[in-house]
Amino acid sequence: MIKKAEFVVSNADPSNCPKPDRAEVAFIGRSNVGKSSLINALTDKKGLAKTSQKPGKTQLINHFLINDRWYMVDLPGYGFAKVNVKVKEGWENMIHTYLMKRENLCGVFVLIDSRLEPQKIDLDFLLWCGTQGVPAALVFTKADKQSKSKTSLNVHKFLEKTEELFEEAPDYFVTSAESGLGKEELLTFIEELVKEYESGLNS
Template sequence: MIKKASFLISNTDYRKCPSPTKPEFAFIGRSNVGKSSLVNMLTNNKNLAKTSGKPGKTQLINHFLIDDNWYMVDLPGYGFAKVSKSIKSTWEKMISDYLKNRDNLVAVAVLVDSRLDPQKIDIEFITWCGNNEIPFFLIFTKSDKQGKSKTQSNVQKFLQESIEIFGEEPQYFITSAQTGEGKEELIAFIENEVQDYYDTHK
């Protein structure tokens, strides 16, 4: 259970991020995947991350301090945001520099819309993470928006594509910001990873 969450700082450069003394988890996904809503649900704070009907609202690397123990990082979405090509390429460099160079990054939470068949842009992103040896896990969002069997079908399709790329099934969670589904399992997983980080960095 997350008891305390506070916004720390926004940046465009990983070198200006908080001192890398605590384990860090970055949240990223296609624009409008429900990232801000999920962050707010996990932290029990409706106003922590800005939610918007407009894709591309998050444009910076946003750091939140969780329980004085680890960092949650809200990254700009990739994909359909209506921004110019020059801004898009700047974002992409900012995100890739951060993901490749942040020493205390434990894993990237890649958010995937459970209502959709596997999207090329999501598959491309997890492939990029794999090629760059960046650990990731999957969070399927918006599970309340359709029946359980439809969610399971879409999740299985995505996992199958992941297995074809990596030879194994990635860690994954099925969530809903509306109902709270997956919240306890996801937080327990992160807290376990946080503990492992401190155990190996004594």
């Protein structure tokens, strides 16, 4: 349950992120996948993460402090085509450095648009996470925008693809920022990650 959520800081440099002294979970996905909307829905704060109709709005690492206890992080979207190559490479380096070096990161949620067939860019990113040992789970977004059967079909197809890459499919959640679908399950899962991290610190 999220009772309090506040913006802490935005960074272009992972080494300037807040001190890694508490559990941290991060959200990432292709541009315009509904990341900011989902963060706002999870925290019940409409304007917490900036949403935009224009892809590529999030260009920094944004830290939010949740319940004065753990960090939720909004990462830049990947695969945004309409920026120059240098800028794009800069973002990618920033994201990769953050994901590999952030020692208090206990979960990364990769957002997938449930309306689409499996996309190579998402599968490539997941494969990168797997090879780098980044703990990733899937969050399928925008499930309210189509029939349940269409969502199920696309989710199933995507999971089949991940099973080709890994021995088993990752944890996954089907969500809608509009209807609140999947919100409680996702928050429960995050709470477990945070508790697990904290018990590791205390043991």
